[in-house]
Amino acid sequence: MDVLQQPRNDNPARMEPLAKLPVFWALEGKRCVVAGGTDGCAWKAELLAACGAHVEIYAETLSDTFKALLGRTPEHPAARLTHHPRHWQTEALTGATIAIADCDDEAQARRFFEAARKMGVPVNVIDKPDFCQFQFGSIVNRSPVVVAISTDGAAPILAQTIRRKIETLLPRTLKSWAELAQSMRGKINGMLDAASARRLFWEKFADMAFDGSADRDAQKRLLLAARGLKSTASTTGRVTLVGAGPGDAELLTLKAVRALQAADVILFDDLVSAEVLELARREAKRMLVGKRGGRTSCRQEDINATMVKLAKAGKRVVRLKSGDPMIFGRAGEEIAHLDRENIPVDIIPGITAASAMASRLGIPLTHRDCAQSVRFITGHSRHGGLPVDVDWAAAADRHTTTVFYMGGRTAPLIADRLVAEGLPPGTPAVIMSDVSRATQREWHGHLGALAEGISEIGYDNPVLIAIGDVFAARQRSMDAAPLSAAASS
Numbered sequence: 377m378d379v380l381q382q383p384r385n386d387n388p389a390r391m392e393p394l395a396k397l398p399v400f401w402a403l404e405g406k407r408c409v410v411a412g413g414t415d416g417c418a419w420k421a422e423l424l425a426a427c428g429a430h431v432e433i434y435a436e437t438l439s440d441t442f443k444a445l446l447g448r449t450p451e452h453p454a455a456r457l458t459h460h461p462r463h464w465q466t467e468a469l470t471g472a473t474i475a476i477a478d479c480d481d482e483a484q485a486r487r488f489f490e491a492a493r494k495m496g497v498p499v500n501v502i503d504k505p506d507f508c509q510f511q512f513g514s515i516v517n518r519s520p521v522v523v524a525i526s527t528d529g530a531a532p533i534l535a536q537t538i539r540r541k542i543e544t545l546l547p548r549t550l551k552s553w554a555e556l557a558q559s560m561r562g563k564i565n566g567m568l569d570a571a572s573a574r575r576l577f578w579e580k581f582a583d584m585a586f587d588g589s590a591d592r593d594a595q596k597r598l599l600l601a602a603r604g605l606k607s608t609a610s611t612t613g614r615v616t617l618v619g620a621g622p623g624d625a626e627l628l629t630l631k632a633v634r635a636l637q638a639a640d641v642i643l644f645d646d647l648v649s650a651e652v653l654e655l656a657r658r659e660a661k662r663m664l665v666g667k668r669g670g671r672t673s674c675r676q677e678d679i680n681a682t683m684v685k686l687a688k689a690g691k692r693v694v695r696l697k698s699g700d701p702m703i704f705g706r707a708g709e710e711i712a713h714l715d716r717e718n719i720p721v722d723i724i725p726g727i728t729a730a731s732a733m734a735s736r737l738g739i740p741l742t743h744r745d746c747a748q749s750v751r752f753i754t755g756h757s758r759h760g761g762l763p764v765d766v767d768w769a770a771a772a773d774r775h776t777t778t779v780f781y782m783g784g785r786t787a788p789l790i791a792d793r794l795v796a797e798g799l800p801p802g803t804p805a806v807i808m809s810d811v812s813r814a815t816q817r818e819w820h821g822h823l824g825a826l827a828e829g830i831s832e833i834g835y836d837n838p839v840l841i842a843i844g845d846v847f848a849a850r851q852r853s854m855d856a857a858p859l860s861a862a863a864s865s
Contacts, residue, residue: 384638395528396511404428404454407471409497411464412478412648413490414440416776417503418445420476421457422513427455429473436463464488469495499699505529514539520549520558556595559561563810565686572613572690573605579638592594600787609841610615613640613687615714616694616703619726622811625651627727635724636660638693640688643679647698647838649813652841660694676706680713687719704754704781726753732780739847746845747777755790756785762789764815772797777844784809791826799823804847809837820847 396766405428410421413435424431438446438459446457460468469475473491477500479485489507492499501507513526514535523542557578559691568574580601584594616635621627636642636656644653646666652660665674665682676815686693701707701723714721730752734741741750753771755764771778772794781792787807794799801824808818815837819829824844833839 396526397509398524398526399640400522400524401427402471403583403837404452405430406473406815407432407462408474408476408588409434409469409472411435411468412502413438413442414459416500417476417478418442418747420500420502420689421445423478425450425455425457426452428452429509430456431458433457433459434462434468435459436461436707453546460553462667466491466495469497472497475499476502478694479504479507487668496819506749508723514548516542518546518554519549520554521546521550547586550585553581556583560595560598563599564834565701567602567606570690573606575601575638575692594794607821612719613689614720614722615683615687615707615710616692616724617707618650618694618696618724618729619700619702619705619708620696620698621727622699622729622732622812623647623649623810624732625649625655627732627812628652628655629724629726632726634711634722635694635722638692640691642694642696643682644696645698648696652696656694659813661823673821676709682708683710683714684717684719689713690719697726698729700726703728729811730842731782733779733842734807735810736808736812736816737806737818739849741777741844743846743849746775746849748775750777750779753778753780753783755780756786760785762786762793768793770796772799774799774803774845777842777846780841780843782839783841784830784833784839787830787835787839787841788827790841791823799843804845806842806847807833808831808838808842809835809839811838811840 400769403424404427407416408424408429408431410417410424410431410433413433418439418441421433421442430432433446434441435442442715446459447752450457457639466478466563469492472495473493476490476499477485477488483503483506485501485504489499489501493509498509499507500510505511511526511529513524514532516539523539523546525538525542527535530548537650540840564574565575568577575596581598584598617638618632620632620634633655636652639657639660642656643663643665646664646819650657656662663682665679672794677810683695685693695701695710697705697707702725707723710722711721730741730750735787740747751771753766754763770776780787780790791801794803801822803823804820805826806820807826807829808816808817810816817833819833821829826841830839830841
Protein backbone atom coordinates (compact mmCIF):
# COMPACT_ATOMS: atom_id res chain seq x y z
CA MET A 377 0.00 0.00 0.00
CA ASP A 378 1.12 3.52 -0.75
CA VAL A 379 0.63 4.59 2.86
CA LEU A 380 3.35 2.26 4.05
CA GLN A 381 6.90 3.44 4.37
CA GLN A 382 9.55 1.97 2.14
CA PRO A 383 12.21 -0.36 3.57
CA ARG A 384 15.25 1.19 5.23
CA ASN A 385 17.00 1.35 1.84
CA ASP A 386 15.97 0.84 -1.76
CA ASN A 387 17.73 -2.50 -2.02
CA PRO A 388 17.71 -4.13 1.43
CA ALA A 389 20.27 -6.90 1.89
CA ARG A 390 18.75 -10.34 2.27
CA MET A 391 22.07 -12.15 2.64
CA GLU A 392 25.35 -11.12 4.23
CA PRO A 393 28.56 -11.78 2.22
CA LEU A 394 29.43 -15.49 1.91
CA ALA A 395 32.96 -16.90 1.92
CA LYS A 396 31.74 -19.81 -0.24
CA LEU A 397 28.45 -20.80 -1.84
CA PRO A 398 27.03 -23.93 -0.16
CA VAL A 399 25.86 -26.32 -2.88
CA PHE A 400 24.43 -29.84 -2.60
CA TRP A 401 25.62 -31.89 -5.56
CA ALA A 402 23.78 -34.92 -7.00
CA LEU A 403 26.44 -37.55 -7.80
CA GLU A 404 24.43 -40.76 -8.14
CA GLY A 405 25.79 -42.71 -11.11
CA LYS A 406 28.34 -39.97 -11.90
CA ARG A 407 32.00 -40.73 -12.57
CA CYS A 408 34.38 -39.22 -10.02
CA VAL A 409 38.18 -39.44 -10.00
CA VAL A 410 40.33 -39.79 -6.88
CA ALA A 411 44.10 -39.59 -7.40
CA GLY A 412 46.07 -41.03 -4.50
CA GLY A 413 45.92 -43.93 -2.07
CA THR A 414 46.19 -42.08 1.25
CA ASP A 415 43.78 -42.11 4.17
CA GLY A 416 42.64 -38.63 3.10
CA CYS A 417 41.74 -39.93 -0.34
CA ALA A 418 40.00 -42.92 1.24
CA TRP A 419 37.71 -40.62 3.23
CA LYS A 420 36.86 -38.58 0.14
CA ALA A 421 36.20 -41.75 -1.88
CA GLU A 422 33.92 -43.07 0.87
CA LEU A 423 32.04 -39.76 0.90
CA LEU A 424 31.55 -39.85 -2.87
CA ALA A 425 30.41 -43.47 -2.74
CA ALA A 426 27.88 -42.57 -0.04
CA CYS A 427 26.31 -40.30 -2.68
CA GLY A 428 26.10 -43.18 -5.17
CA ALA A 429 29.02 -42.05 -7.33
CA HIS A 430 31.15 -44.29 -9.54
CA VAL A 431 34.53 -43.61 -7.96
CA GLU A 432 37.69 -44.42 -9.90
CA ILE A 433 40.84 -44.48 -7.79
CA TYR A 434 44.23 -43.98 -9.43
CA ALA A 435 47.06 -45.00 -7.09
CA GLU A 436 50.00 -47.38 -7.28
CA THR A 437 49.70 -48.20 -3.57
CA LEU A 438 46.84 -47.96 -1.10
CA SER A 439 46.76 -47.33 2.64
CA ASP A 440 45.30 -50.02 4.88
CA THR A 441 42.26 -47.80 5.39
CA PHE A 442 41.75 -47.60 1.64
CA LYS A 443 42.15 -51.37 1.22
CA ALA A 444 39.52 -51.95 3.90
CA LEU A 445 37.15 -49.55 2.12
CA LEU A 446 37.54 -51.40 -1.17
CA GLY A 447 36.92 -54.69 0.61
CA ARG A 448 33.46 -53.59 1.75
CA THR A 449 30.25 -53.42 -0.26
CA PRO A 450 29.16 -49.77 -0.57
CA GLU A 451 26.06 -48.81 1.40
CA HIS A 452 24.57 -46.90 -1.54
CA PRO A 453 23.18 -49.33 -4.12
CA ALA A 454 24.33 -47.19 -7.06
CA ALA A 455 27.91 -46.70 -5.82
CA ARG A 456 30.95 -48.31 -7.39
CA LEU A 457 34.59 -48.19 -6.29
CA THR A 458 37.19 -49.13 -8.92
CA HIS A 459 40.94 -49.21 -8.27
CA HIS A 460 43.40 -48.55 -11.12
CA PRO A 461 46.84 -49.54 -9.75
CA ARG A 462 48.73 -46.81 -11.58
CA HIS A 463 49.45 -43.10 -11.42
CA TRP A 464 46.78 -40.82 -12.85
CA GLN A 465 47.08 -39.44 -16.39
CA THR A 466 45.27 -36.52 -17.95
CA GLU A 467 42.98 -38.76 -20.01
CA ALA A 468 41.65 -40.28 -16.76
CA LEU A 469 39.85 -36.97 -16.14
CA THR A 470 37.82 -37.20 -19.33
CA GLY A 471 34.11 -37.15 -18.51
CA ALA A 472 34.67 -36.86 -14.76
CA THR A 473 32.17 -34.90 -12.64
CA ILE A 474 34.64 -34.24 -9.80
CA ALA A 475 38.39 -34.70 -9.46
CA ILE A 476 40.14 -35.07 -6.08
CA ALA A 477 43.83 -35.63 -5.37
CA ASP A 478 46.27 -35.89 -2.48
CA CYS A 479 49.61 -34.54 -3.69
CA ASP A 480 53.01 -34.60 -1.97
CA ASP A 481 54.17 -31.17 -3.10
CA GLU A 482 52.96 -27.99 -4.72
CA ALA A 483 54.29 -28.89 -8.19
CA GLN A 484 52.23 -32.10 -8.27
CA ALA A 485 49.21 -30.23 -6.92
CA ARG A 486 49.52 -27.56 -9.58
CA ARG A 487 49.82 -30.17 -12.35
CA PHE A 488 46.66 -31.97 -11.23
CA PHE A 489 44.80 -28.71 -10.71
CA GLU A 490 45.68 -27.33 -14.14
CA ALA A 491 44.85 -30.64 -15.86
CA ALA A 492 41.42 -30.78 -14.23
CA ARG A 493 40.70 -27.14 -15.08
CA LYS A 494 41.70 -27.73 -18.68
CA MET A 495 39.25 -30.63 -18.86
CA GLY A 496 36.53 -28.51 -17.24
CA VAL A 497 36.34 -30.74 -14.15
CA PRO A 498 35.80 -29.16 -10.69
CA VAL A 499 38.87 -29.98 -8.64
CA ASN A 500 39.96 -30.29 -5.02
CA VAL A 501 43.52 -30.99 -3.88
CA ILE A 502 43.41 -32.14 -0.26
CA ASP A 503 44.89 -29.67 2.27
CA LYS A 504 45.99 -27.28 -0.48
CA PRO A 505 43.39 -24.45 -0.58
CA ASP A 506 45.12 -22.66 -3.46
CA PHE A 507 44.32 -25.64 -5.66
CA CYS A 508 40.68 -26.13 -4.66
CA GLN A 509 37.67 -24.93 -6.61
CA PHE A 510 35.38 -26.36 -3.93
CA GLN A 511 35.73 -27.51 -0.33
CA PHE A 512 34.30 -30.20 1.92
CA GLY A 513 32.64 -29.17 5.17
CA SER A 514 31.70 -30.98 8.34
CA ILE A 515 28.54 -33.02 7.78
CA VAL A 516 25.51 -33.91 9.85
CA ASN A 517 23.92 -36.86 8.05
CA ARG A 518 20.22 -37.53 8.38
CA SER A 519 19.90 -38.11 4.66
CA PRO A 520 17.86 -37.00 2.83
CA VAL A 521 18.32 -34.26 5.43
CA VAL A 522 21.95 -33.18 5.15
CA VAL A 523 23.57 -30.30 7.05
CA ALA A 524 27.00 -29.05 6.01
CA ILE A 525 29.17 -26.63 8.00
CA SER A 526 32.12 -24.64 6.70
CA THR A 527 34.43 -22.06 8.23
CA ASP A 528 36.24 -21.53 4.90
CA GLY A 529 39.24 -23.31 6.34
CA ALA A 530 39.69 -20.72 9.08
CA ALA A 531 38.78 -22.97 12.02
CA PRO A 532 38.15 -26.66 11.26
CA ILE A 533 37.84 -27.49 14.98
CA LEU A 534 35.12 -24.84 15.29
CA ALA A 535 33.24 -26.49 12.41
CA GLN A 536 33.49 -29.84 14.15
CA THR A 537 32.19 -28.31 17.39
CA ILE A 538 29.24 -26.78 15.54
CA ARG A 539 28.54 -30.18 13.98
CA ARG A 540 28.47 -31.84 17.40
CA LYS A 541 26.05 -29.17 18.65
CA ILE A 542 23.72 -29.74 15.69
CA GLU A 543 23.97 -33.52 16.11
CA THR A 544 22.44 -33.16 19.58
CA LEU A 545 19.55 -31.05 18.22
CA LEU A 546 18.50 -33.26 15.31
CA PRO A 547 16.87 -36.59 16.29
CA ARG A 548 18.09 -39.72 14.55
CA THR A 549 14.50 -40.36 13.48
CA LEU A 550 14.68 -37.29 11.23
CA LYS A 551 15.97 -39.54 8.44
CA SER A 552 12.81 -41.66 8.45
CA TRP A 553 10.63 -38.54 8.61
CA ALA A 554 12.37 -37.03 5.60
CA GLU A 555 11.88 -40.28 3.70
CA LEU A 556 8.20 -40.24 4.69
CA ALA A 557 7.94 -36.67 3.38
CA GLN A 558 9.36 -37.77 0.03
CA SER A 559 6.83 -40.60 -0.24
CA MET A 560 3.86 -38.39 0.75
CA ARG A 561 4.62 -35.18 -1.12
CA GLY A 562 2.84 -36.08 -4.36
CA LYS A 563 -0.25 -37.37 -2.57
CA ILE A 564 -0.49 -34.30 -0.30
CA ASN A 565 -0.05 -31.87 -3.18
CA GLY A 566 -2.86 -33.68 -4.97
CA MET A 567 -5.16 -33.54 -1.93
CA LEU A 568 -4.56 -29.90 -0.97
CA ASP A 569 -4.98 -27.32 -3.70
CA ALA A 570 -4.55 -24.23 -1.53
CA ALA A 571 -0.97 -23.20 -0.80
CA SER A 572 -2.00 -22.09 2.69
CA ALA A 573 -3.42 -25.54 3.48
CA ARG A 574 -0.24 -27.23 2.23
CA ARG A 575 1.83 -24.91 4.39
CA LEU A 576 -0.25 -25.79 7.46
CA PHE A 577 0.11 -29.50 6.71
CA TRP A 578 3.89 -29.41 6.37
CA GLU A 579 4.21 -27.34 9.53
CA LYS A 580 2.25 -30.01 11.40
CA PHE A 581 4.48 -32.61 9.76
CA ALA A 582 7.60 -30.79 10.96
CA ASP A 583 6.25 -30.55 14.51
CA MET A 584 5.57 -34.29 14.54
CA ALA A 585 9.04 -35.02 13.16
CA PHE A 586 10.61 -33.56 16.29
CA ASP A 587 8.13 -35.19 18.66
CA GLY A 588 8.28 -38.87 17.71
CA SER A 589 9.26 -41.63 15.30
CA ALA A 590 7.85 -42.09 11.82
CA ASP A 591 5.64 -45.19 11.59
CA ARG A 592 2.47 -46.38 9.87
CA ASP A 593 0.33 -44.69 12.50
CA ALA A 594 2.13 -41.40 11.88
CA GLN A 595 1.33 -41.62 8.18
CA LYS A 596 -2.32 -42.37 8.94
CA ARG A 597 -2.52 -39.43 11.35
CA LEU A 598 -0.99 -37.14 8.76
CA LEU A 599 -3.40 -38.23 6.04
CA LEU A 600 -6.31 -37.63 8.40
CA ALA A 601 -4.91 -34.16 9.15
CA ALA A 602 -4.65 -33.46 5.41
CA ARG A 603 -8.28 -34.49 4.86
CA GLY A 604 -9.30 -32.20 7.70
CA LEU A 605 -7.43 -29.30 6.13
CA LYS A 606 -9.05 -30.06 2.78
CA SER A 607 -12.54 -29.94 4.26
CA THR A 608 -11.90 -26.74 6.22
CA ALA A 609 -9.64 -25.03 3.70
CA SER A 610 -10.02 -21.26 3.82
CA THR A 611 -8.52 -18.46 1.84
CA THR A 612 -8.07 -16.44 5.05
CA GLY A 613 -4.59 -16.29 6.49
CA ARG A 614 -3.70 -15.27 10.02
CA VAL A 615 -1.75 -12.59 11.87
CA THR A 616 0.85 -13.23 14.54
CA LEU A 617 1.98 -10.39 16.80
CA VAL A 618 5.63 -11.14 17.59
CA GLY A 619 7.83 -9.49 20.17
CA ALA A 620 11.23 -8.71 18.64
CA GLY A 621 12.82 -7.84 21.98
CA PRO A 622 15.02 -4.79 22.49
CA GLY A 623 17.35 -5.47 19.55
CA ASP A 624 19.75 -8.32 20.34
CA ALA A 625 18.64 -11.16 18.05
CA GLU A 626 19.81 -13.75 20.58
CA LEU A 627 17.09 -12.57 22.96
CA LEU A 628 14.33 -13.76 20.60
CA THR A 629 12.24 -16.71 21.74
CA LEU A 630 12.34 -19.94 19.72
CA LYS A 631 8.65 -19.48 18.97
CA ALA A 632 9.33 -16.00 17.57
CA VAL A 633 12.02 -17.38 15.25
CA ARG A 634 9.66 -20.06 14.01
CA ALA A 635 7.00 -17.46 13.26
CA LEU A 636 9.50 -15.33 11.33
CA GLN A 637 10.58 -18.32 9.29
CA ALA A 638 6.98 -19.23 8.42
CA ALA A 639 5.81 -15.73 7.46
CA ASP A 640 4.69 -14.61 4.01
CA VAL A 641 4.74 -10.92 4.97
CA ILE A 642 6.42 -9.13 7.87
CA LEU A 643 5.19 -5.71 8.99
CA PHE A 644 7.99 -4.44 11.20
CA ASP A 645 8.52 -1.46 13.45
CA ASP A 646 11.28 1.05 12.85
CA LEU A 647 12.96 -0.05 16.10
CA VAL A 648 13.32 -3.70 15.05
CA SER A 649 17.01 -4.46 14.49
CA ALA A 650 18.46 -5.72 11.21
CA GLU A 651 19.84 -8.74 13.10
CA VAL A 652 16.32 -9.81 14.05
CA LEU A 653 15.05 -9.37 10.48
CA GLU A 654 17.95 -11.50 9.24
CA LEU A 655 16.31 -14.50 10.95
CA ALA A 656 13.17 -14.20 8.82
CA ARG A 657 12.33 -16.41 5.86
CA ARG A 658 14.22 -15.13 2.82
CA GLU A 659 11.11 -15.19 0.65
CA ALA A 660 9.01 -13.16 3.07
CA LYS A 661 8.03 -9.67 1.95
CA ARG A 662 9.13 -7.06 4.50
CA MET A 663 7.23 -3.83 5.01
CA LEU A 664 8.40 -1.06 7.31
CA VAL A 665 5.48 0.40 9.26
CA GLY A 666 7.55 2.36 11.76
CA LYS A 667 6.07 4.57 14.43
CA ARG A 668 8.53 6.99 16.06
CA GLY A 669 7.79 9.90 18.34
CA GLY A 670 8.41 13.27 16.66
CA ARG A 671 8.83 11.71 13.20
CA THR A 672 6.64 10.96 10.20
CA SER A 673 5.00 7.63 10.94
CA CYS A 674 2.43 5.24 9.54
CA ARG A 675 -1.05 5.80 10.88
CA GLN A 676 -2.35 2.99 13.06
CA GLU A 677 -5.46 2.80 10.89
CA ASP A 678 -3.31 2.10 7.82
CA ILE A 679 -1.39 -0.64 9.62
CA ASN A 680 -4.65 -2.26 10.74
CA ALA A 681 -6.06 -2.13 7.21
CA THR A 682 -2.90 -3.63 5.74
CA MET A 683 -2.95 -6.58 8.16
CA VAL A 684 -6.57 -7.32 7.28
CA LYS A 685 -6.01 -7.00 3.53
CA LEU A 686 -3.02 -9.36 3.57
CA ALA A 687 -4.69 -11.92 5.84
CA LYS A 688 -7.84 -11.97 3.68
CA ALA A 689 -5.56 -12.67 0.72
CA GLY A 690 -4.47 -15.85 2.50
CA LYS A 691 -1.11 -14.55 3.74
CA ARG A 692 0.58 -15.48 6.98
CA VAL A 693 1.35 -12.07 8.43
CA VAL A 694 3.83 -11.36 11.20
CA ARG A 695 3.39 -8.00 12.93
CA LEU A 696 6.89 -7.63 14.35
CA LYS A 697 7.04 -5.21 17.27
CA SER A 698 10.04 -4.02 19.24
CA GLY A 699 10.17 -5.35 22.80
CA ASP A 700 7.00 -7.10 23.93
CA PRO A 701 3.90 -6.42 21.81
CA MET A 702 1.72 -6.38 24.93
CA ILE A 703 3.64 -3.54 26.60
CA PHE A 704 3.17 -0.10 25.02
CA GLY A 705 2.83 -1.74 21.60
CA ARG A 706 -0.77 -0.83 20.71
CA ALA A 707 -1.45 -4.56 20.52
CA GLY A 708 -4.92 -4.03 22.01
CA GLU A 709 -6.01 -1.85 19.11
CA GLU A 710 -4.67 -4.26 16.53
CA ILE A 711 -6.18 -7.35 18.18
CA ALA A 712 -9.57 -5.67 18.47
CA HIS A 713 -9.51 -4.67 14.80
CA LEU A 714 -8.53 -8.18 13.68
CA ASP A 715 -11.26 -9.69 15.87
CA ARG A 716 -13.85 -7.44 14.23
CA GLU A 717 -12.71 -8.71 10.82
CA ASN A 718 -12.69 -12.37 12.00
CA ILE A 719 -8.96 -12.69 11.33
CA PRO A 720 -7.21 -15.35 13.49
CA VAL A 721 -4.51 -13.75 15.62
CA ASP A 722 -1.74 -15.21 17.79
CA ILE A 723 0.57 -13.40 20.18
CA ILE A 724 4.19 -14.33 20.86
CA PRO A 725 5.70 -12.34 23.74
CA GLY A 726 9.14 -10.78 23.63
CA ILE A 727 11.63 -9.51 26.17
CA THR A 728 10.63 -5.99 27.09
CA ALA A 729 13.37 -3.34 27.19
CA ALA A 730 13.20 -2.89 30.96
CA SER A 731 14.05 -6.56 31.55
CA ALA A 732 16.94 -6.34 29.10
CA MET A 733 18.17 -3.17 30.81
CA ALA A 734 18.14 -4.89 34.22
CA SER A 735 20.16 -7.84 32.88
CA ARG A 736 22.67 -5.54 31.18
CA LEU A 737 23.16 -3.59 34.40
CA GLY A 738 23.18 -6.70 36.57
CA ILE A 739 20.60 -4.96 38.77
CA PRO A 740 17.21 -6.49 39.63
CA LEU A 741 14.17 -4.29 39.24
CA THR A 742 12.84 -5.63 42.53
CA HIS A 743 14.87 -6.12 45.71
CA ARG A 744 13.49 -7.25 49.04
CA ASP A 745 15.51 -4.58 50.86
CA CYS A 746 14.37 -1.59 48.83
CA ALA A 747 11.76 -2.33 46.12
CA GLN A 748 8.84 -4.70 46.45
CA SER A 749 7.23 -3.79 43.14
CA VAL A 750 8.04 -2.45 39.69
CA ARG A 751 6.03 -0.06 37.55
CA PHE A 752 6.25 0.59 33.77
CA ILE A 753 4.92 3.99 32.66
CA THR A 754 4.74 5.62 29.25
CA GLY A 755 6.78 8.81 29.31
CA HIS A 756 4.58 10.87 27.02
CA SER A 757 0.94 11.36 26.16
CA ARG A 758 -0.71 11.19 22.74
CA HIS A 759 -0.05 14.93 22.41
CA GLY A 760 3.60 14.80 23.42
CA GLY A 761 3.52 16.06 27.02
CA LEU A 762 3.32 14.12 30.26
CA PRO A 763 0.47 11.59 30.43
CA VAL A 764 -2.37 13.02 32.49
CA ASP A 765 -3.87 9.73 33.66
CA VAL A 766 -0.82 8.56 35.63
CA ASP A 767 -1.06 8.34 39.42
CA TRP A 768 2.04 10.44 40.04
CA ALA A 769 1.75 10.15 43.80
CA ALA A 770 1.97 6.35 43.51
CA ALA A 771 4.83 6.69 41.02
CA ALA A 772 6.76 8.61 43.69
CA ASP A 773 6.69 5.62 46.07
CA ARG A 774 10.26 4.98 47.28
CA HIS A 775 9.58 1.22 47.62
CA THR A 776 8.83 0.88 43.89
CA THR A 777 11.17 0.81 40.91
CA THR A 778 9.70 2.90 38.11
CA VAL A 779 10.73 2.59 34.46
CA PHE A 780 9.59 5.20 31.93
CA TYR A 781 9.37 4.16 28.30
CA MET A 782 9.54 6.76 25.53
CA GLY A 783 10.32 9.52 27.99
CA GLY A 784 13.38 11.14 26.42
CA ARG A 785 11.74 14.43 25.50
CA THR A 786 9.79 14.66 28.74
CA ALA A 787 12.63 13.61 31.11
CA PRO A 788 12.90 17.04 32.84
CA LEU A 789 9.12 17.15 33.32
CA ILE A 790 9.15 13.62 34.78
CA ALA A 791 11.82 14.62 37.29
CA ASP A 792 9.98 17.80 38.32
CA ARG A 793 6.68 15.97 38.78
CA LEU A 794 8.16 13.15 40.89
CA VAL A 795 10.05 15.61 43.11
CA ALA A 796 6.85 17.63 43.52
CA GLU A 797 5.11 14.44 44.69
CA GLY A 798 7.75 13.90 47.38
CA LEU A 799 10.38 11.64 45.77
CA PRO A 800 13.81 12.88 46.96
CA PRO A 801 15.96 14.50 44.22
CA GLY A 802 18.81 12.22 45.33
CA THR A 803 16.92 9.05 44.35
CA PRO A 804 19.19 6.96 42.07
CA ALA A 805 18.34 7.10 38.37
CA VAL A 806 19.61 5.44 35.19
CA ILE A 807 19.09 6.43 31.58
CA MET A 808 19.87 3.86 28.89
CA SER A 809 19.50 4.11 25.13
CA ASP A 810 19.61 1.33 22.51
CA VAL A 811 19.36 -1.34 25.19
CA SER A 812 21.15 -4.62 24.29
CA ARG A 813 22.58 -3.24 21.03
CA ALA A 814 26.17 -2.48 20.10
CA THR A 815 25.30 1.24 20.27
CA GLN A 816 23.99 1.00 23.85
CA ARG A 817 24.73 4.03 26.04
CA GLU A 818 23.99 4.59 29.73
CA TRP A 819 24.03 7.37 32.29
CA HIS A 820 24.00 6.90 36.06
CA GLY A 821 23.00 9.70 38.40
CA HIS A 822 20.06 10.85 40.48
CA LEU A 823 16.55 12.13 39.89
CA GLY A 824 17.48 15.80 40.34
CA ALA A 825 20.02 15.58 37.50
CA LEU A 826 17.74 13.79 35.02
CA ALA A 827 17.73 16.77 32.64
CA GLU A 828 21.53 16.69 32.52
CA GLY A 829 21.50 12.94 31.91
CA ILE A 830 19.10 13.09 28.97
CA SER A 831 21.13 15.97 27.51
CA GLU A 832 24.18 13.69 27.61
CA ILE A 833 22.47 10.54 26.27
CA GLY A 834 20.10 12.23 23.81
CA TYR A 835 16.74 10.92 22.69
CA ASP A 836 17.14 10.23 18.98
CA ASN A 837 17.43 6.52 19.83
CA PRO A 838 15.03 4.54 22.07
CA VAL A 839 15.47 5.64 25.70
CA LEU A 840 14.53 4.10 29.05
CA ILE A 841 14.54 6.10 32.29
CA ALA A 842 14.65 3.99 35.44
CA ILE A 843 14.30 5.44 38.94
CA GLY A 844 14.59 3.74 42.32
CA ASP A 845 16.84 2.75 45.20
CA VAL A 846 17.62 -0.64 43.57
CA PHE A 847 20.11 1.16 41.32
CA ALA A 848 22.29 1.95 44.33
CA ALA A 849 21.82 -1.42 46.07
CA ARG A 850 24.38 -3.29 43.99
CA GLN A 851 27.01 -0.63 44.46
CA ARG A 852 26.44 -0.74 48.21
CA SER A 853 26.84 -4.53 48.24
CA MET A 854 30.02 -4.31 46.16
CA ASP A 855 31.42 -1.66 48.49
CA ALA A 856 30.65 -3.88 51.49
CA ALA A 857 32.16 -7.04 50.00
CA PRO A 858 35.84 -6.33 50.86
CA LEU A 859 34.87 -5.52 54.46
CA SER A 860 32.98 -8.80 54.77
CA ALA A 861 35.87 -10.71 53.28
CA ALA A 862 38.29 -9.03 55.67
CA ALA A 863 36.08 -9.80 58.66
CA SER A 864 35.81 -13.48 57.71
CA SER A 865 39.57 -13.76 57.48
